[in-house]
Amino acid sequence: MVLEKLGTSLRNAVNRLRGKTVIDEAAITEFLRDVQRALLEADVNVKLVLELSKRVKERALKEEVPPGFSRRDLAVKILYEELTNLLGRKPAEIELDGKKTNVILVVGIEGSGKTTTVAKLAHWFSKRYGKVAIVSSDVIRPASRLQLEQMVGDEVPVFWKDSKDPMEIMRAGMEKFRKEKYNIVLVDTAGRHKEEEGLMRELREYYEAVKPDLVLLVVDGTIGQEAFNQAKAFAQSIPIGGVVVTKLDGAAKGGGALSAVAAAGAPIYFIGTGEKLEDLERFDPDRFVSRLLGGGDVVELAKRMEEAFKETELLERISKGKFDLEDFRDYLKQLTKAGPLDKLLEMIPGLGSRLSNVEFDPKEMERWMAIINSMTMEERRDPSIIRGTRIERIARGSGVTAKDVRRLLKSYNQVKRMMESMSSPAKMRRLMRRMGLSG
Numbered sequence: 001m002v003l004e005k006l007g008t009s010l011r012n013a014v015n016r017l018r019g020k021t022v023i024d025e026a027a028i029t030e031f032l033r034d035v036q037r038a039l040l041e042a043d044v045n046v047k048l049v050l051e052l053s054k055r056v057k058e059r060a061l062k063e064e065v066p067p068g069f070s071r072r073d074l075a076v077k078i079l080y081e082e083l084t085n086l087l088g089r090k091p092a093e094i095e096l097d098g099k100k101t102n103v104i105l106v107v108g109i110e111g112s113g114k115t116t117t118v119a120k121l122a123h124w125f126s127k128r129y130g131k132v133a134i135v136s137s138d139v140i141r142p143a144s145r146l147q148l149e150q151m152v153g154d155e156v157p158v159f160w161k162d163s164k165d166p167m168e169i170m171r172a173g174m175e176k177f178r179k180e181k182y183n184i185v186l187v188d189t190a191g192r193h194k195e196e197e198g199l200m201r202e203l204r205e206y207y208e209a210v211k212p213d214l215v216l217l218v219v220d221g222t223i224g225q226e227a228f229n230q231a232k233a234f235a236q237s238i239p240i241g242g243v244v245v246t247k248l249d250g251a252a253k254g255g256g257a258l259s260a261v262a263a264a265g266a267p268i269y270f271i272g273t274g275e276k277l278e279d280l281e282r283f284d285p286d287r288f289v290s291r292l293l294g295g296g297d298v299v300e301l302a303k304r305m306e307e308a309f310k311e312t313e314l315l316e317r318i319s320k321g322k323f324d325l326e327d328f329r330d331y332l333k334q335l336t337k338a339g340p341l342d343k344l345l346e347m348i349p350g351l352g353s354r355l356s357n358v359e360f361d362p363k364e365m366e367r368w369m370a371i372i373n374s375m376t377m378e379e380r381r382d383p384s385i386i387r388g389t390r391i392e393r394i395a396r397g398s399g400v401t402a403k404d405v406r407r408l409l410k411s412y413n414q415v416k417r418m419m420e421s422m423s424s425p426a427k428m429r430r431l432m433r434r435m436g437l438s439g
Contacts, residue, residue: 110191
């Protein structure tokens, strides 16, 4: 497993917390000491570790625990969220133009695994984006061309020219592959040393000459938090679109490298997890942290707690008479998950008669969702303004009749009155639980 030692240490910290009977400030502090030790051993920057610990402690002690959960559940959920934020929060989107040849310039420090990564990228893109080619412009290490050809085989063509001028090779290769209508051209460059101003200046010249659609920086995962300075140095020379962190299969400092790159403001696109062509993964911070913390159980806990928080917010809005069409849409989504409505209504004494005029046919609910999605934000938040020409416009936008829109509004008002009649959030929560609308 990638970062096995870090993952084991974090899971042990979580398990020790779960084993405690009392979760107070002392227990949270001890939990965070274990987390800090794990992160520091992975070479995560001390400042980042302390900032993360402070946020987790403050949130774990101050945030309200939703019904049905414990403070230890809350602490684990918060650690999961903060680690995900530390590594970039969301997967970086790869934005390429399908109507032209996209040029991706691949750069990196000598020894970072850049050429191997170019071959892996070619393999990855060829499975998803059509025709892919490589231009090998490394005149300092001509053997890199042979390495690329050996790795990609017949799957991807590798262009090379007997020249001492990298830019001449780049231009010739790009011209050839543009004429042949390739979707993506990966340009492999010579490894840099960030201290060598001459080489970095040369890199700027390449960028101006090639005008790539994307620049990918390859960073060695074994260098730990030094990756921060490396990413910054390259970013000062050329616009870095994204980063590939390599050698994470055996990198004790890999966590430090990942967090350092994220802290430098460079989105991580891929991680290298081995020597084979297939050993390249799209980097998803959420999924990555999930694996570190032990997989699905932590993610499931986080999702269930998030749903509980939303339920609490909805109940508070209902109790204050603020149930609008956005809330009604969420309510409909819950109903479609919960099961057949006639069975659910039978479980609630007296409720069936109160909703006897509300038709909850599954196809009707799909139609209602389409109608609500065709409304403006203002209309969803203040349904009282929906009449006349607004109804006609919403009907056209959702492919239904004006009568359908009026039926939705009537049903919404009936549900709203019913919910407001449940005088307290506690009663409403019990109602939703019996209907299977909460976890």
